[in-house]
Amino acid sequence: xxxxxxxxxxxxxxxxxxxxxxxxxxxxxxxxxxxxxxxxxxxxxxxxxxxxxxxxxxxxxxxxxxxxxxxxxxxxxxxxxxxxxxxxxxxxxxxxxxxxxxxxxxxxxxxxxxxxxxxxxxxxxxxxxxxxxxxxxxxxxxxxxxxxxxxxxxxxxxxxxxxxxxxxxxxxxxxxxxxxxxxxxxxxxxxxxxxxxxxxxxxxxxxxxxxxxxxxxxxxxxxxxxxxxxxxxxxxxxxxxxxxxxxxxxxxxxxxxxxxxxxxxxxxx
Numbered sequence: 001x002x003x004x005x006x007x008x009x010x011x012x013x014x015x016x017x018x019x020x021x022x023x024x025x026x027x028x029x030x031x032x033x034x035x036x037x038x039x040x041x042x043x044x045x046x047x048x049x050x051x052x053x054x055x056x057x058x059x060x061x062x063x064x065x066x067x068x069x070x071x072x073x074x075x076x077x078x079x080x081x082x083x084x085x086x087x088x089x090x091x092x093x094x095x096x097x098x099x100x101x102x103x104x105x106x107x108x109x110x111x112x113x114x115x116x117x118x119x120x121x122x123x124x125x126x127x128x129x130x131x132x133x134x135x136x137x138x139x140x141x142x143x144x145x146x147x148x149x150x151x152x153x154x155x156x157x158x159x160x161x162x163x164x165x166x167x168x169x170x171x172x173x174x175x176x177x178x179x180x181x182x183x184x185x186x187x188x189x190x191x192x193x194x195x196x197x198x199x200x201x202x203x204x205x206x207x208x209x210x211x212x213x214x215x216x217x218x219x220x221x222x223x224x225x226x227x228x229x230x231x232x233x234x235x236x237x238x239x240x241x242x243x244x245x246x247x248x249x250x251x252x253x254x255x256x257x258x259x260x261x262x263x264x265x266x267x268x269x
Contacts, residue, residue: 002039002073005190008227011040027061033055034058035074042077043190046231046265048085055081072101076114083121088269092122109148115139116151116158124158126269129165134161140175157195164202172202193222193229197236204243213243231266 001010006180014033021029038055041047058074061067079094095118102110116139123132136159143151156179163172176199196219203212216239223233237260241252 002036002038004076004186004188005043005226005228007036007040007043011044027065028067031058031061031065031070031074033066035070035077038074038081039077042081042084043228044230046229048081048266051081052078052085068101070096076117080117080121083125084266084268086125088122088126092118093184095121108142108146109151112139112142112146112148112151113154115137115142116154117166119157119162124161124165127165129162133159133162133166149182149186150188153179153186153191155179156182157191157198160195161198164198169202169206171252172198173206176202189222189226190228193219193226193232196222197232197239200239200243202238204239209243209247213240213247216240216243231269233262234260234264235269 001007002011014036017029018033018037020026021033034054035058038051038058041051041054045051055074055078059071059078062071062074075094076098079091079096079098082088082094083091095114098142099111099114099118102114116136119132119135119139123135132171136155139151139155140159142153156175160172160175160179163175176195180192180195180199183190183195188220196215200212200216200219203209203215208210212263216236220233220236220240223229238257241257245252246252
């Protein structure tokens, strides 16, 4: 569930056993529980520091008991939380650990997906567009080689975002539309919401404000339905107001914009 970013459902699944696992110091399950909790804190509560604290505990326990599978996931989520906290070097260090495990096991779909996320969390927001573009381009190639639809969805969406960052708008549109198609086929809501946002940004730069608005509204709808990424949802609502103002549709409600801005907790947003 957390791999598909179904964090609310994952939290509900572990809810009845959290206290029991803590009471009995059941380390094998505790490190898994803390990994699920950390991902939930990051994507549902937008609380990077809370996520980092509990994921650090997951890493510690999984290392003690040599649970390599949980260590992989905890490293990945710790890296993701670090990236959204703008600690990009630390983010790269931990996501690389997860990538190394997939490389060692020659898991092509995992290599592609984690390469894509490495680029997104570590290189997009500090503006390392050429590096991220090259990494995600390679991730797309590996995803196609693997034939795995999940890795294709992730790779095409993040490659499209770097195309946008480099000003390659037609290439961005092409990759994002392809990524959106894969996301919708497997209900990968988190990446679909992101793809809709980058499409909205791409079409805005193209001057196609009606299509930009359509994708912005779609992104908001996805994140509202799934409760994912409240900060990005607020960012998108500010963007929607900009689009409506550009289209001269209505006056901007400044108080609402101030409220959206105050409720953006993630540093990159």
